[in-house]
Amino acid sequence: MTLANLAPVPELYVSYDSAQKLKTEAGDLISHDLSPRQLCDLEMLMNGAFNPLKGFLGEADYDSVVETMRLKDGALWPMPITLDVSETFAEGVETGQDIALRDQEGVILAIMSVTDKWVPNKSREAEKVFGADDSAHPAVNYLHNQAGKVYLGGPITGIQQPVHYDFKARRDTPNELRAFFRKMGWRKVVAFQTRNPLHRAHQELTFRAAKEAQANLLIHPVVGMTKPGDVDHFTRVRCYEAVLDQYPAATTTMSLLNLAMRMAGPREAVWHGLIRKNHGVTHFIVGRDHAGPGKNSAGEDFYGPYDAQDLFREHQEEMGIEMVDFKHMVYVQERAQYEPADEVEEGATVLNISGTELRRRLAEGLEIPEWFSFPQVVKELRRTRPPRAQQGFTVFLTGLSGSGKSTIANALMIKLMEMGGRPVTLLDGDIVRKNLSSELGFSKEHRDLNIRRIGYVASEITKNGGIAICAPIAPYATTRRAVREDIEQFGAFIEVHVATSIEECERRDRKGLYKLAREGKIKEFTGISDPYDVPENPELRLDTETVDVDHCAHQILLKLESLGLIGA
Ligand code: PPS
Structure with a gap:
């Protein structure tokens, strides 16, 4: 049985006094302005969510992660976390040099000691990490069309956390969540990762998952970067807050994760598991087509529907976090309740509204039934998505x-x-x-x-x-x-x-x-x-x-x- 070890994870921040000193010194360094995705990655690196990484990957670790899903010391790590820069910027940087990493307002957040500088083979990265060099995949598109041509790698010295003005009380570092679980006496916690609004079926499945694992529940939505076209995180968080009232008090909590997703299906599921493990979680819900990027340019799915579950299962012991399979929940009209699709009695009337159908109803201002979602959630969605x-x-x-x-x-x-x-x-x-x-x-x-x-x-x-x-x-x-x-x-x-x-x-x-x-x-x-x-x-x-x-x-x-x- 997996029980949480809630000792703190290592962070990359220095003490307040050292940070003040470094900040002044860093003013003279060459600066890199972080892209929105790099900013998310840096925050996850500094606060320990990407533990055991100590910075942006160097070339040997990068090669190893791309080829084998492991760092060169053998630790499981499926996602290359790299600092891409333009050729022009790279020309001005030598290995052995320190550079300042700034947010989009110019605030210095960290110093990186550059140990590696190289031109990656992006097609290989696309093939190995995302399964195909096909720009219909959002991360492959990002890789080829947005990311700089050169990668820099090296350890990070964290000076300060990126500032967030929204939902401050709902954002927790891994160690803050660990401390919360410790304080509440939660030794088993099942996390639910999501980038979509929650409706009744999700509420039902997460509640059941927690009951089955005899664990507490962490709703852990991603508010960094998700799939282009998703409902914005402001709306989603207001929706999540409305759903939170539907769980028994004191068994469930919600925390926002400033992760930049890659939609990498199976590798992403394992990555999500490692990140949740760092947050003190013991169980993780993996569904059908977890972090799926949609269709490829030939109109087919990039990954098989259960590839993510298979890869997670293969590695869960090593990760120290257990997978809870997602049950496909459907509404059974005669019984006026949600049940797992494979447990429904023969002949019963099953109702379901797909994501596409929901978007159509919202777009056309049509009715969204009470059995499908909560009135407050529908109200929020209608506010941001008028017909x-x-x-x-x-x-x-x-x-x-x-x-x-x-x-x-x-x-x-x-x-x-x-x-x-x-x-x-x-x-x-x-x-x-x-x-x-x-x-x-x-x-x-x-x-x-x-x-x-x-x-x-x-x-x-x-x-x-x-x-x-x-x-x-x-x-x-x-x-x-x-x-x-x-x-x-x-x-x-x-x-x-x-x-x-x-x-x-x-x-x-x-x-x-x-x-x-x-x-x-x-x-x-x-x-x-x-x-x-x-x-x-x-x-x-x-x-x-x-x-x-x-x-x-x-x-x-x-x-x-x-x-x-x-x-x-
Ligand atoms: S672009 O490529 O989208 O940035 O071009 P655009 O801003 O639409 O400007 C096109 C108008 O500029 C004139 N023009 C040229 N077009 C194409 N190539 C070259 N070298 C060029 N030099 C000047 C041309 O009148 C275009 O106007 P339209 O309305 O398209 O005829």
């Missing part, structure tokens, strides 16, 4: 110069303004280049920056319930995808490919630019001397060669209507 017809969204037109993007965008804007209800903003390529991006040219870097700026403004508009219509060339698929991700956190992103051929654009040559490009007087001209990645799966593709502008704009309106974004 689609009241949410903000972005229409992103992309196509060659002279394809007709601006004309269609203008017609669409007028039509939407005529309908009223939401403010509409047009971010046309030329307008943006005049106002937001006047200093930029047409190199790949500048184009990316230009599109990221448009994406940023559009995401703010979308977040605040408005309609953004963007009409840049946006020639690169990876940048368009990044913008989609930014915006889909807040509302719909409708990519419209204005598919006018290069021949037709050149024939029209409204601005005379194609002629100049052919003569070599304009360099890096899209379609002539610079690439255009044709969108593979846009929400809509418009043919402007046989269809007039008015009708093109109308086609977009029909699409918006079919998505529930306008109308009723």
Whole structure:
């Protein structure tokens, strides 16, 4: 039987006095500004959640983790925790040097003594850690399109904890949770990891898991980074707080974990187990498709539904934390209660609402029955996810110069303004280049920056319930995808490919630019001397060669209507 050993785990912080001194000295060091994901990783490193790691992995440990799920000393550790930086930054850093790690406001949180600097083989990392070098996997996409090209490794000296302004009382370090369990006399604790709101089925299964293991229950949701598109953590925590009242008092607690998930399925499950072990937990609930990233680019699941459970089971003894299998709970109408799907009497009426169905009901403002969730949870979800017809969204037109993007965008804007209800903003390529991006040219870097700026403004508009219509060339698929991700956190992103051929654009040559490009007087001209990645799966593709502008704009309106974004 697993009982908790609640002695403290090692942290990487120095004493208050040393921290003050180090902070002053660190002012002279080269600084790295941590990305949101690195910030989460650093917090987990410093507070002992990633024990036994002492810093960002060096090259030998990294290779070993990628290949064998173990550090080079043999300790089980399935996830490479690495500090990725740009090539330019890496050029200025030598091994043996100390660097300061700062948060996004510039506060120095830690010093890292750089022992290793190398260029990783990211495709190998993707294959081994995430199972496929496929950018449909969010962590693989991050690896190739967001993470820097060079990795730095070395031990960390922790100066101060990252500051959180939200839900302070609900955030605990591993040692704070251990102390709490000790104080409460909890010797067996089962943890439930989640990145989704809890409904009645979850409440029932976690309660049963705790009863079966004769343990107390820790609801341990991730509030760092989860899967793009998830319900934001502010809303989720308000939902969790509402559900907490449903458990018998004094048997259950909730704590927030500032982890940046990777959605790595089986490896992630083992990683989650090790992290919970560090928090003093003895049992861990692993469900079907734990930390699953969704479908790969061939439309298939990345991992088998029980791969995570299998890998966890294989290692649980070594980890010192027991797995509790997730039971698929369903609502049995005749008995008016939840029961494990495999225990339901034959002939009984089983009710279930899938995640997709729930999102549809929320999006369309439809009823969500009491047997499915708690009224308070539904109220919170409705507050942040109003019906689609009241949410903000972005229409992103992309196509060659002279394809007709601006004309269609203008017609669409007028039509939407005529309908009223939401403010509409047009971010046309030329307008943006005049106002937001006047200093930029047409190199790949500048184009990316230009599109990221448009994406940023559009995401703010979308977040605040408005309609953004963007009409840049946006020639690169990876940048368009990044913008989609930014915006889909807040509302719909409708990519419209204005598919006018290069021949037709050149024939029209409204601005005379194609002629100049052919003569070599304009360099890096899209379609002539610079690439255009044709969108593979846009929400809509418009043919402007046989269809007039008015009708093109109308086609977009029909699409918006079919998505529930306008109308009723
Ligand atoms: S990008 O690639 O998305 O940043 O381009 P964008 O901001 O939409 O700007 C495109 C407009 O700039 C003019 N222009 C060029 N386009 C492509 N390549 C080169 N080298 C270039 N130089 C100037 C052109 O008029 C584009 O306007 P549109 O409205 O697309 O015709």
